[in-house]
Amino acid sequence: MPDRRPYHHGNLREALIEAAIGLIAENGPRGFSLAEAARRAGVSPAAPYRHFKGRDDLLEEIARRGFDEFADAMKAAWDDGRPNPLAAFGRMGQCYLDFARERPAFYVAMFESDITMSDNVALWEASERGFGMLIHAAEELSAPLPKDRRPPARMFANHIWALSHGVVELFARGKPGVRSPISAEDMLNSGVLIYLRGLGLIGD
Incomplete structure (x- = not known):
């Protein structure tokens, strides 16, 4: 049976948004990926998909x-x-x-x-x-x-x-x-x- 426990990272959604904002400021709108935002937030590459459908979804929220x-x-x-x-x-x-x-x-x-x-x-x-x-x-x-x-x-x-x-x-x-x-x-x-x-x- 798959593990359905919620992912715990304080407020992962906000951490990902802040990470992406930093990457955009440094590299422009095409200079970041969801995986890079996850790395900067200190989580696995799969973790962001609990909150965002993809990179564009995160960009739209910002x-x-x-x-x-x-x-x-x-x-x-x-x-x-x-x-x-x-x-x-x-x-x-x-x-x-x-x-x-x-x-x-x-x-x-x-x-x-x-x-x-x-x-x-x-x-x-x-x-x-x-x-x-x-x-x-x-x-x-x-x-x-x-x-x-x-x-x-x-x-x-x-x-x-x-x-x-x-x-x-x-x-x-x-x-x-x-x-x-x-x-x-x-x-x-x-x-x-x-x-x-x-x-x-x-x-x-």
Whole structure:
């Protein structure tokens, strides 16, 4: 008869998640395996399968946690955007850069790991909560525009997200000044201002 006793390792699930976060931070999203996470957690290669279906399942859980933390940070940065939505929007941009720098393993799992969200409801909901803050900010910022000149809020948010992600990839990693003498913060802020000016939301 097979042994059905539960596996005891304190909290093995959390140990595996922490091990994988460390490996992702060191080697990127493709730089770890479930077996390597198990080795770092000090358990057998078979032990993780008691908690995760496979490597992608573990990666999705890390991304979900990252999106939850990201959403909370973005909400705090926005803080309803009153009395100054533009200043709040600037805080959200800084929040994006800070999260990418300070939580690199989560950021990579969320945006650079090629995970599929359609089959993971919890992951999809977490990602939408974070992105929903950006959509809400876009709605508030574009509200003064006439309806026929107002861009769809999700498209607006997508443009800002793409700009933010591009700045992270090109200018916020590595040593300052390697690719540009302009800081990542100034690069993002100037890009957002140019975009908002093009919409007619701010003047010269």
